[in-house]
Amino acid sequence: MPANLPSEEEMAQAQPLELLMQARSRFTQREIAEHVCKDIKTVRRWEKGETPCPAMLEPALRDLLRTPADGIMTSHHRFRFIDLFAGIGGIRMGFGAYGGECVFTSEWNDFSKKTYIENYGDRHPFVGDIVPFPAEDVPDHDVLLAGFPCQPFSIAGVSKKNSLGRPHGFECTTQGTLFFDVARIIATKRPKAFVLENVKNLLSHDKGNTFDVILRTLRDELKYDVHYRIIDGQHFTPQHRERIIIVGFREKTGFSWSDLRAPAEGPRLASIMHKTDGSEPALPWDADRFFDHDKWAVQPKYTLTPNLWAYLQIYAEKHRAAGNGFGFGMVYPDSVTRTLSARYYKDGSEILVWQGKNKRPRRLTPRECARLMGFPDTFRIPVSDTQAYRQFGNSVVVPVMREVARIMAPHVQVLIEQERTGVAQQPLFA
Known part of the structure; x- marks a missing residue:
């Protein structure tokens, strides 16, 4: 300690x-x-x-x-950030914990926007679609956060321009993709740093062309010092969830992923499951929606129906016989789960909770999904179960983003202080 x-x-x-x-x-x-x-x-x-x-x-x-005196929320870790492709604010929560102030949010999905505003309010500009929004109208900020969707880029047009000796830049390379909107805001506002989050497969998407264009855009076109790393959420929550985190700084600051603190062994599923021993907290905003506090039991609607359970067993057996690994994922209190997906609402097959030999398994409740993603119990779920499953399945592991914020915050502060005092920064490219 x-x-x-x-x-x-x-x-x-x-x-x-x-x-x-x-x-x-x-x-x-x-x-x-x-x-x-x-x-x-x-x-x-x-x-x-x-x-x-x-x-x-x-x-x-x-x-x-538990946070050291020189860590979370200290006065020298103050910065402004914007939250793009915000979802339900998982990245925001990580950076807000380290003294960041959100000054602008963009999220097009109305259900996600409802959850976001319920938990964070709407005291700053909130826009839906970022595509038509002028970059010049985005408020000044120190850090840009974006969990942008993964899309392929067209390389053919760029190659042709290369062969003709014609100049081109990221506007040509990335036009028509949502990454383009991230790049144009970075180019216009020149934040001191950015954080981009995506699925692990971004590295291999479109045979590696997508990631290559992203790196060339950020490093060569926008002139940022870029670092990336795949982080598995199971170090922080009981879920195997690998995501790539790309961070960049306007100038070199000495940032290193070696400063990341990830426990070798993370928690197990029991830590996020509803407690049937009488100790499950009564959350006034949940009431008995997910858990019956009179019976001290998970609501029966989360137990699979006989027909669905029979179908999943037949489906799994069929693929076992064919020699592949498709099927349901049964979990126990000491388990680390598969990755929670946005399709979890359909049948829950990737994470089925064992309820005993003679009982059908159940889905995680939305509250348990929130905990699995690292959201605190203070986080409110104002949407239907179907929408909640989609939202948590599309979100980030909050403690991962909190740890990324922890190691980035001092470097952001260095750049803020250098700008304030007028001290010349180390040039990124000589």
């Missing part, structure tokens, strides 16, 4: 209000509010004793208190 932090024993014995007051000795009301996804007025009422600090916030407050 780093210095200046309460011990695990002290935190385990502390009541919610005690944890809040310990946090207030190191963090502002705004910083605590951002970490637990509440507004400042609510934190102020807890602190004054006007309303009780909810017991279900204990894990989030303990997580905050």
Whole structure:
């Protein structure tokens, strides 16, 4: 345990209000509010004793208190960011935890927008489709965040221009793709850094042409110092989920992925499952939607119907006989799951929870899916189960993004301070 932090024993014995007051000795009301996804007025009422600090916030407050004094939310880690292809704000949550302020959001899906605004509010510009939006109208920012969709690029036109000796740039290379909109905003606003997140297969997409165009655009055309790494979410949550993270800085800062702290062995499924022993927290915004607190049991609607369970077993047996690995994925309390997908609402086959030898398995509930992605229980789910499954299946593992934010924040701050003082930066290209 780093210095200046309460011990695990002290935190385990502390009541919610005690944890809040310990946090207030190191963090502002705004910083605590951002970490637990509440507004400042609510934190102020807890602190004054006007309303009780909810017991279900204990894990989030303990997580905050485990942070070293020079880490999360300290005053020298302040920056502004924009959130593109935002989904339900998983990347935002990671960077907000390290003192980032979101000043602009873009998300075209109305259901995702509903969940996003429910949890973060809409106090800053929020646009749907980023494609027609003028880059000049995007607010100034220090960091650009984007979980952009993966699309192929047309290489033929570029090759032809090369052969004719005609000049071309990223506008020609990436035009017609959503990455183009990321690139044009970077080119216009010149943020100090960016973070792009995508599926692992981006590396091999279109025989590697897609990733090659992205790197050439970011490095050669836009002149950023670019680093990328595939990170598996199972180091942070009980889910095997490999994603590529691409980060770039306007100038060289000494950034290195070697600073990433990923536990060798992460948590297991039991840590995110509803507790049937009487200790499952009663979340007022969930009520008994996912879990019956009278019976201390997961709602029966998440158990597979006899017909669906029979179909999945026949399907799995058919593919086993053919010698391939298609089939359902049964999980247990000590499991690490397969990757949660946006199609999970269809049959739940990639992650089926074992309920006993003579019982049919069940799907994870949307609340368990939120936990599997690293969202706190304070995160509200205002949409249908079908939409919630889609949203969490398309989201990011929040603790992964929080760790990326942790190692990036000091380098962003260096560039902010250099710009403020007028100190010349190290040129990226001589």
